[in-house]
Amino acid sequence: MPNFSSQLRLSSLLKRFKQRTATIDGARRSFATTEGSRPTIVHKRSLDILHDPWFNKGTAFSMTERDRLDLRGLLPPNVMTSQQQIERFMVDLKRLEVNARDGPSDTNALAMWRILNRLHDRNETMYYKVLIDKIEEYAPIVYTPTVGLVCQNYSGLFRRPRGMYFSAEDRGEMMSMVYNWPADQVDMIVVTDGSRILGLGDLGVQGIGIAIGKLDLYVAAAGINPQRVLPVMIDIGTNNEKLLKNPLYLGLQQHRLDGEEYLSVMDEFMEAVFTRWPHVIVQFEDFQSKWAFKLLQRYRNTYRMFNDDVQGTAGVAIAGLLGAVRAQGRPMIDFPKQKIVVAGAGSAGIGVLNAARKTMARMLGNNESAFDSARRQFWVVDSMGLITEDRKNIDPDAQPFARKIKEVSRQGLMEGANLAEVVKKVKPDVLLGLSAVGGLFSKEVLEALKDSTSTRPAIFAMSNPTKNAECTPDEAFSIVGDHIIFASGSPFNDVTLGNGQVGHCNQGNNMYLFPGIGLGTLLSGARVISDGMLQAAAECLAAYMTEEEVLTGIIYPSISSIRDITKEVAAAVVREAIVEDLAEGYRDMDAREIRKLNQEEIVQYVKNNMWIPNYPNLVYKNE
Known part of the structure; x- marks a missing residue:
């Protein structure tokens, strides 16, 4: 039986967890609302609101909100629309493009990434508005090819923590660690061990940039709620001697675990995240070939997971x-x-x-x-x-x-x-x-x-x-x-x-498929991600182009259409999950109701569940 002190410690932990998640619950609800709908309750005011990227609207706070949230006088008096905010933000990026006289360069790309990252740090809603509106232009910045540069330089670029880090030193602690993440619901995790980042090799803990970039695309392309995504780095060491000798490297400065030791870390991680979030989908990303197939076969029939590099x-x-x-x-x-x-x-x-x-x-x-x-x-x-x-x-x-x-x-x-x-x-x-x-x-x-x-x-x-x-x-x-x-x-x-x-x-680009695979799996409630679901996604993408387009040599659609592409791919995945009797329902839509949907209704069902970045109305309530 636990003693009194351990019970007291557990009670204290639970109290802190509830306090921390109360704000997150408000954030989660806020992203399901739009202007004019039921307001979102928040438990913070004044500068605390302005410093919280989940709630911050910057100059878009209305005068009514400024009064009830104690913001009057803390912002310039001119209330701007979200579109005006975007136009003002774009000035920074356009100035950078003008100054880059010799065209795109690594330095220029990293500078653009920094500007976008700073926006992400202070105002998530606006960040995703910009990314969705300019997806063709900025997908190469938040993901490939610029994300490779970001990962190579991540130790120097690191400013604000994003995501979670599970290391070889955390063995035996992961089940409790997952409760350090403040969101009580997570729909999508992208995880990497940093062993094979793009074509750049072993970048160790710096590979977290890949998981962050992929989840940005999940939000922008698939409309996954940004407060329900979690980038994860599994740090089991690195065999990159340059990193091992770098005193500024942020990861474990030891060689990679191998064999059963490696598998024990991965097993503990998978058990921990699926214990706390039983319906989460885990996408494996940039694992070296040695482990990519082995882990896929080890987990795919037990957990909702897939490997993007392989599948x-x-x-x-x-x-x-x-x-x-x-x-x-x-x-x-x-x-x-x-x-x-x-x-x-x-x-x-x-x-x-x-x-x-x-x-x-x-x-x-x-x-x-x-x-x-x-x-x-x-x-x-x-x-x-x-x-x-x-x-x-x-x-x-x-x-x-x-x-x-x-x-x-x-x-x-x-x-x-x-x-x-x-x-x-x-x-x-x-x-x-x-x-x-x-x-x-x-x-x-x-x-x-x-x-x-x-x-x-x-x-x-x-x-x-x-x-x-x-x-x-x-x-x-x-x-x-x-x-x-x-x-x-x-x-x-x-x-x-x-x-x-x-x-x-x-x-x-893989972004044509993985957002739709994840979204379709989520909305179908499929127990696992089958070969048939993956095949349905690929065939849907292949059929997306018109005959006239393919005969001119265009075999992939424009990235600018990524939201529509993802909607169709996700619908194809949902349909296949129904055919294979894998669908178990999502939220208020149980398996029987999903099975009754016809093709057009499935597409509409997917569209209705894609998150849109609109500012919620905020109302303060003391805890």
């Missing part, structure tokens, strides 16, 4: 591959006829291969013969060359895609053949890069692709950030020809072709 990247790539088939003037059902050379066999590469194989197999009948037939469409090249059955110590995840010796011999190839040789012999319809090796698609490789048997070969240079792209669109169009389909992971400008036409650079 999100795969879905976006599948959507692009299906779009490339459409761009050739053929139906998507012809996808199993495509010959695909894949450069890269890490977590992203294997994830795409598995998803593409399943898509082909389903189109061919979804039996054992179909899976074997689909396997023969892929030629996988890693850092040691073409992967065949002759490969020693082959990665088990790559084993299903190792080419048989007879197949290789017929093509005049052998184990370890380089990429240029494989492209020249196979003459693929698609050259897919997921290698994280900048410039891998050399002139020799691209020249070899000119012999492709396809009327319109596709080049996917999908690695992030920009410097890690396998080639640029200028290189692809100038070497292979004007007729190609081009896609990349990071943003590039379209190319002006010699005939006055435009060579479209399609950005195959």
Whole structure:
């Protein structure tokens, strides 16, 4: 039995927790309201309100609110609309753009990130208004490619704590630690261990920037309530010697845990967050390949989780591959006829291969013969060359895609053949890069692709950030020809072709899918995230483009349409969850009611549950 002192300590902790969450509950309710609706009760006034980014409106506080919240005299007298506030804020960013005479640069991008981050720190509602209104312009700042720079410099950029940090030193304490987060409801967690940040490698605790950036996109694209998201860093050390020797590094200065020690940390974290928030969705982000697949298989049938690098990247790539088939003037059902050379066999590469194989197999009948037939469409090249059955110590995840010796011999190839040789012999319809090796698609490789048997070969240079792209669109169009389909992971400008036409650079960004996957899972109440739900998301994205658009070489929509895209993707995920009998309902909509919704009603249901950044009316009440 606990003694009196421990009971007193527990009582004190619970009291503090209730006091802390009372304000959060007010914030959570506030974001579900709009101007003119029921006011939100707050338990703070005066400067405390102005210093709280969840409630602060700055110069947009009405005179009535200023009186009842003791703000009169603490703000300039002119009451501004939210639109006027945005216009005033944009002056800073526009001045920065004007001063950047040589165009975008790393320094310029980081300066823009700092300005946006400062806004996030003082006024969350306005921050998301700006991000949603200018998503095409600022997504590359809050996420890829600028987020890579942010992570590399995070120890120096760190100002205000955001998110939670669980470390190897916290073993045995995580179940109590989760209650330090003040929100009693969390819908979405993005977690990383910092071991493989984009194509930059092990950045340790600085990888938290990835989780923060992804959740900004969840709010902007999917309308996830910003007070119900939680970025998480699992710090189990780093093998980056530069960081280990840096006295200013903010993380554990020890080498990474491995094996069972590593798994024990992850197991404790997952148990803790799902104990406190049983309905949360956890997105794994930028884990090294060694752990990405193992953790996915370990947790996916027990918890609501997915790995964006494995499954999100795969879905976006599948959507692009299906779009490339459409761009050739053929139906998507012809996808199993495509010959695909894949450069890269890490977590992203294997994830795409598995998803593409399943898509082909389903189109061919979804039996054992179909899976074997689909396997023969892929030629996988890693850092040691073409992967065949002759490969020693082959990665088990790559084993299903190792080419048989007879197949290789017929093509005049052998184990370890380089990429240029494989492209020249196979003459693929698609050259897919997921290698994280900048410039891998050399002139020799691209020249070899000119012999492709396809009327319109596709080049996917999908690695992030920009410097890690396998080639640029200028290189692809100038070497292979004007007729190609081009896609990349990071943003590039379209190319002006010699005939006055435009060579479209399609950005195959994961943000087309992961917000919709998360939102659809949340609103369906699905117990797990199934392969069918992920496939439905990819096929929805592939079908989003019109025939006229794909025939001009546009296979991904504009980022400016991301809210509408996410709405449709989420609806597709909800529909598939219903079909697979996984849907268990969300809030006041139970499973039976969700199952009764028709297609249009599901889309409307999704739209009605997407958060919009409107200032709430605030009323003070003493606790």
